[in-house]
Amino acid sequence: MNHFRLLGLLLLALSPALTAETLVVTADRMFDAESGRIIGPATVVVDDGVIVALNPDAVPGDANVIALGDRTLLPGLIDMHTHLTGDYFSGDHWVTMPVYETAADWAVLGTKFARQTLEAGFTTVRDAGALPGFPDVALMKAIARGDVIGPDVFPSGHYISISGGHCDITGFAPGIQELGPKQGIADGVAEVMKAVRYQAKHGVRNIKVCATGGVFSFSKNAPVGAQQYSQEELDAIVREANKLGLRVLAHAHGTDGINAAVRAGVSSIEHGSILSKESIRLMKERGTYLVPQAYLSDMPLPPETPQATIDKSNYLIPLSDRSIRMAYENGVKMAFGSDAGVFPHGDNAKEFAALVARSLSEEHVLKMATTHAADLLGVDDRGVIAEGKRADLIAVPGNPLEDIRVMEDVRFVMKLGEIYKSE
Numbered sequence: 001m002n003h004f005r006l007l008g009l010l011l012l013a014l015s016p017a018l019t020a021e022t023l024v025v026t027a028d029r030m031f032d033a034e035s036g037r038i039i040g041p042a043t044v045v046v047d048d049g050v051i052v053a054l055n056p057d058a059v060p061g062d063a064n065v066i067a068l069g070d071r072t073l074l075p076g077l078i079d080m081h082t083h084l085t086g087d088y089f090s091g092d093h094w095v096t097m098p099v100y101e102t103a104a105d106w107a108v109l110g111t112k113f114a115r116q117t118l119e120a121g122f123t124t125v126r127d128a129g130a131l132p133g134f135p136d137v138a139l140m141k142a143i144a145r146g147d148v149i150g151p152d153v154f155p156s157g158h159y160i161s162i163s164g165g166h167c168d169i170t171g172f173a174p175g176i177q178e179l180g181p182k183q184g185i186a187d188g189v190a191e192v193m194k195a196v197r198y199q200a201k202h203g204v205r206n207i208k209v210c211a212t213g214g215v216f217s218f219s220k221n222a223p224v225g226a227q228q229y230s231q232e233e234l235d236a237i238v239r240e241a242n243k244l245g246l247r248v249l250a251h252a253h254g255t256d257g258i259n260a261a262v263r264a265g266v267s268s269i270e271h272g273s274i275l276s277k278e279s280i281r282l283m284k285e286r287g288t289y290l291v292p293q294a295y296l297s298d299m300p301l302p303p304e305t306p307q308a309t310i311d312k313s314n315y316l317i318p319l320s321d322r323s324i325r326m327a328y329e330n331g332v333k334m335a336f337g338s339d340a341g342v343f344p345h346g347d348n349a350k351e352f353a354a355l356v357a358r359s360l361s362e363e364h365v366l367k368m369a370t371t372h373a374a375d376l377l378g379v380d381d382r383g384v385i386a387e388g389k390r391a392d393l394i395a396v397p398g399n400p401l402e403d404i405r406v407m408e409d410v411r412f413v414m415k416l417g418e419i420y421k422s423e
Contacts, residue, residue, distance in 0.1 A: 023046040
C-alpha cells in the first residue's frame, strides 16, 4: 500500500468500518462533463475502482465516507500531449541528453514526472513521443503493475521523422546518434511502414509523426512550419497504423503539413499553429481534433535557449493564437494537451487559463480535458463522473467555471478508487 493511499485511510481513522471496500466521496459541487454545468451537492459511491452510484437516495451503511466539503469534484483530467520521460526546460539539458543519457535514465526520470502529473490531477495521459529505447512504454507497464505511481499512460514511443527533420536528433557531428527506422527515422513508404510496425511490436498505443518542422530542434533543412513528409508517406503511416489498431497524432505547425496530415487521416493535429480556412474545412469534414498548446506561448524560455529557437517561437506565437481562436469559433473538435516536459511537469493545468485567455469558454476547456480527450483517445470508461465509469476523481476549491485558475490547485486525487492526494 503506498503512503498516499494510507494517508487517505488515516483521514478516516475514527470510522468503525475502516476495512470496508466501499468509499463514498461527497462534495458541495460537481462538474458534469457531459452537460458542462456545475451541479451539487455530489455523492459518489465507489467500489473496486468503479463508480457504482451517483447521488443515490442512500449510501451503504458500512462505507468509508470522504467528505470534501466546499470543493468541486471533477473527473480525473486527461492530458493528450505530454512527454513524461523528457526534461526539456532545465537549461540546455534537452540539447545534450540524447548523447549523455540512455533510455534507462529517461524511464527513471519518468517515475518522478509521472507522480507529479498525477498529483496535479491528471489521471490519464497520452504521451507524445520519447527518445529511443521505449522508456515511455516501460513507464506505462510499471504504472499498470502498480510499481510506480502515475497516471494511465498511452505511449507513442519513438517520433517518426524524416532524416534530419524535426524529431530527428540533429546538431551533432556526422556519425553521432544517426538513427534509422527502428528509432523512428524513416524516409520513403517502405521505411515508414517498417517504423510503424516496429513501434507496434514494442507496445506503443499511438503513433506520433512529425509532419512539419518545429521549434525545439536544430533542423537546418526546413523552416519551422515547412512540410516534411510527402502525402504518399503520410498516407502510408496512417494506413499501416490503423491496420494495427493504432491512431496517429501529427506534430504540425505549417499549413501544408497540417492539411496533408488531415488528408492522410490522422486523429489529431498537435500545435496546428498556422491553420487556414482550408485546414478548418478539412478538419471538420474528417472529424480531426486539434490539440493546441497555448501555454507554450506564455511561458518564458530558459536563458540558455538558442537564439534560433527563440526566433522560431516568436514567429509562431501570434499565428498560433489566431489559429486557436479560429478553430474554436468554427467548431473544430479540440482536446487538451499541455506539452509538459517542455515546461515543468505538474504545471499541466496552466494550459486551462492560457486557453481561456484566448477567448475559449471555461466549459469548453474543461470538456477538452475530459469528454473530448476521452473521445480522441478512443476510450469510454473515463472522462465523466457517472455510474459504471472508472473512479478517477479530483477536487478543486471554488468553481472552475467562474475562475479557471482553481484548476491549478488540485486538493484531492483518486485514481481507480485509490487516493493519491488529499487534505
